[in-house]
Amino acid sequence: MQKTLSIEELKDICRDVRADIVRMTAEAGSGHPGGSLSSVELLVPLYFSVLNHRPSQPDWPERDRFILSKGHVGPVLYSVMARTGYFPVEELLTFRKMGSRLQGHPSMKALPGLESSSGSLGQGLSIANGLALAARLNGRSFRVYCLMGDGELQEGQVWEAAMTAAHYKLDNVCALVDYNNLQIDGKVEDVKNIAPLSAKWQSFNWHVIEIDGHDLSQVLKAYREAKSQKGKPTVIIAHTIKGKGVSFMENAAEWHGKAPNKAELERALQDIYGEEGPR
Amino acid sequence: MxxxxxxxxxxxxxxxxxxxxxxxxxxxxxxxxxxxxxxxxxxxxxxxxxxxxxxxxxxxxxxxxxxxxxxxxxxxxxxxxxxxxxxxxxxxxxxxxxxxxxxxxxxxxxxxxxxxxxxxxxxxxxxxxxxxxxxxxxxxxxxxxxxxxxxxxxxxxxxxxxxxxxxxVFTREEDPFVIGKANTLREGSDVTIIACGPILYEALLAGERLQEKGIEARVINMHTVKPLDEEAILKAASETGAIVTAEEHQIMGGLGGAVAEVLVKHKPVPVEMVGINDTFGESGTPEELAEKYGLRARDIMQAAERVLGRKK
CATH class of the missing domain: 3.40.50.970 (Thiamin diphosphate (ThDP)-binding fold, Pyr/PP domains)
Structure with missing residues (x-):
């Protein structure tokens, strides 16, 4: 089981994860900082406080599973995996380089601990459902979490999977939507509106929790509430800010898939850690 | 039958x-x-x-x-x-x-x-x-x-x-089935017909009719298209010197293409391909469609005769 971390401790870890994200993308010269930064407060408490997992034994059959559906935010996942002990933190800087286990979009064959390969959007929730059905068939009690982007919800397969989870009453499935309202071509509402989102999931027979996705206590409470739901899958719709924590990346669509240069990296790290610097 | x-x-x-x-x-x-x-x-x-x-x-x-x-x-x-x-x-x-x-x-x-x-x-x-x-x-x-x-x-x-x-149903319960290992259904030394799927029965009929004309056709059941039994293909090319492929599929990118890839690398012999020739199908009975799109024993037989004409 995991030790209980305080909100303050989790906040410190979030800062380190943000720093990892900008460092990794800067070092690689490419990658997706915007959506990685908006997901930090969803994944840090998940990996550090919620998941029942054993980083030193990534194939432990009883482990909870996390499926990253929006594969382009590999940096945030790699960072929380490294910092929970799946692999050395130093390896993060190999991201996107030839021979690295940290592929530009996650490859489960390359890195133990990754539960799926992703990069083509809209596919993760179906995988999560299949794992949840396997848990039921095998009499196991693990839970399955799946992170999707908001723009990703434009993919039809997501809604096929939403129907499947509700139909089979997969209460061991918890979907997360990083609702930062930006995608490559602009605001989600302008590109192709997904609102009203909460009503959509409700009408698909899901239990819906809507939160501020950067408020750690709200996130932790949502995970607890999801776990207590019976007979229904839960979706946590997390309202977030794309590029959160780096002033010039916040709410800027152009930082979806662009790496900071050296000067931008320095400014980003200053934004993340403030004057006093890292712990 | x-x-x-x-x-x-x-x-x-x-x-x-x-x-x-x-x-x-x-x-x-x-x-x-x-x-x-x-x-x-x-x-x-x-x-x-x-x-x-x-x-x-x-x-x-x-x-x-x-x-x-x-x-x-x-x-x-x-x-x-x-x-x-x-x-x-x-x-x-x-x-x-x-x-x-x-x-x-x-x-x-x-x-x-x-x-x-x-x-x-x-x-x-x-x-x-x-x-x-x-x-x-x-x-x-x-x-x-x-x-x-x-x-x-x-x-x-x-x-x-x-x-x-x-x-x-022309294969038998006792016939071996190993993934990636082709089965030879008929021996022959003049030409080899390589096919997959139910069209193999037409290939066997073609083999019989060719025999009536004095042509000995080998017929290979390539049930596994990937991984492809390259050994069986190359052996057939060496021993018969001419290949016909037959499939109920587009010729482009199909079994014919797969067999040809192996042959051009290792043993280039003449090949004729029977299959759907870069077109969509249409409504009709299976018999009418096989007739129109050239998937009968007759079509395979004619392809065998063509490829024999090209054989050195």
Whole structure:
């Protein structure tokens, strides 16, 4: 089981994860900082406080599973995996380089601990459902979490999977939507509106929790509430800010898939850690 | 001659797997009766999942089941699985090397009156190009059952192609079936006909008629298109010096193309290809369509004569 971390401790870890994200993308010269930064407060408490997992034994059959559906935010996942002990933190800087286990979009064959390969959007929730059905068939009690982007919800397969989870009453499935309202071509509402989102999931027979996705206590409470739901899958719709924590990346669509240069990296790290610097 | 569709062999194979392997689960997309997965559903309802008309989700769900230690067989018509869910097969299943079996029913133009939308003619091309994919096209119902059972015995993605129509059952229970190992159905030294699927029966008829003309044709059942039995192809090329391929599929990217790739690298001999020639199908009876699109024994025989004319 995991030790209980305080909100303050989790906040410190979030800062380190943000720093990892900008460092990794800067070092690689490419990658997706915007959506990685908006997901930090969803994944840090998940990996550090919620998941029942054993980083030193990534194939432990009883482990909870996390499926990253929006594969382009590999940096945030790699960072929380490294910092929970799946692999050395130093390896993060190999991201996107030839021979690295940290592929530009996650490859489960390359890195133990990754539960799926992703990069083509809209596919993760179906995988999560299949794992949840396997848990039921095998009499196991693990839970399955799946992170999707908001723009990703434009993919039809997501809604096929939403129907499947509700139909089979997969209460061991918890979907997360990083609702930062930006995608490559602009605001989600302008590109192709997904609102009203909460009503959509409700009408698909899901239990819906809507939160501020950067408020750690709200996130932790949502995970607890999801776990207590019976007979229904839960979706946590997390309202977030794309590029959160780096002033010039916040709410800027152009930082979806662009790496900071050296000067931008320095400014980003200053934004993340403030004057006093890292712990 | 006993007639039976290869999809029946799939249904029987799944029933046998249901009995012998508790990890086997079956998924269908609202076509359980037609694809014969209904037989499994009735026997093992707790291991059957109807995913509704949602093929992409079906593939992803199967991927999750495989990740959870199950051996899922996803099933629907070939057009809807190999085509519509191709990216799911590529990125979620094949890239990760997941143990998902794909049953593509209603392959080929012999689907008949439903017309071109339902006549899958592209699965070989679409599946063969995926790294790590095994691709099996059984020739009759007996072989289809064996192939289904064999598919569960290998680890990794596997596509099985079945046909709708009842076709001759000409292989025997005792014939060996090894994935990746072609079976020679008829010996011959003048020309070799390499075929897969029910059209093999036409190839055998062609072999008999060629014999009446004094031509000895070898007939090879290439039930596994990937991994391809290169040894059998090269041996046939060396010993007979001319090759005809026959398939109920587009010639482009199909079995013919696969065989030609092997030959041009190692043993270039003349090749003629029988198959669908870069066109969509249409409504009609299976017989009318086979006649119009040139998939009969006569067409294979003529191709053999053409290739013999090119042989040095």
């Amino acid at each position: 006993k007639m039976k569709p290869t999809r029946d062999g799939y249904g029987e194979g799944l029933l046998e797997l249901g009995r012998t392997n508790p990890d086997v689960v079956v998924l269908d997309a609202d076509l359980a009766k037609s694809t014969r997965t209904e037989w499994f559903m009735k026997q093992y309802p707790e291991r059957f999942f109807d995913m509704g008309i949602a093929e992409q989700d079906m593939l992803g769900t199967a991927a999750g089941l495989a990740l959870g230690g199950k051996i899922p067989f996803v099933t629907t018509y070939g057009v809807f699985v190999a085509g519509r869910a191709w990216d799911q097969i590529r990125t979620t299943v094949a890239y990760a090397g997941l143990n998902v079996k794909i049953g593509g029913a209603h392959g080929g133009i012999s689907v008949g009156p439903d017309g071109a939308t339902h006549q899958a003619l592209e699965e070989i091309a679409l599946m063969r190009v995926l790294p790590g994919m095994t691709l099996i096209i059984p020739a009759d119902a007996v072989e289809a059952k064996k192939a289904t059972i064999a598919a569960a015995g290998i680890n990794g993605p596997c596509y099985l192609r079945f046909a709708r129509e009842a076709t001759p």
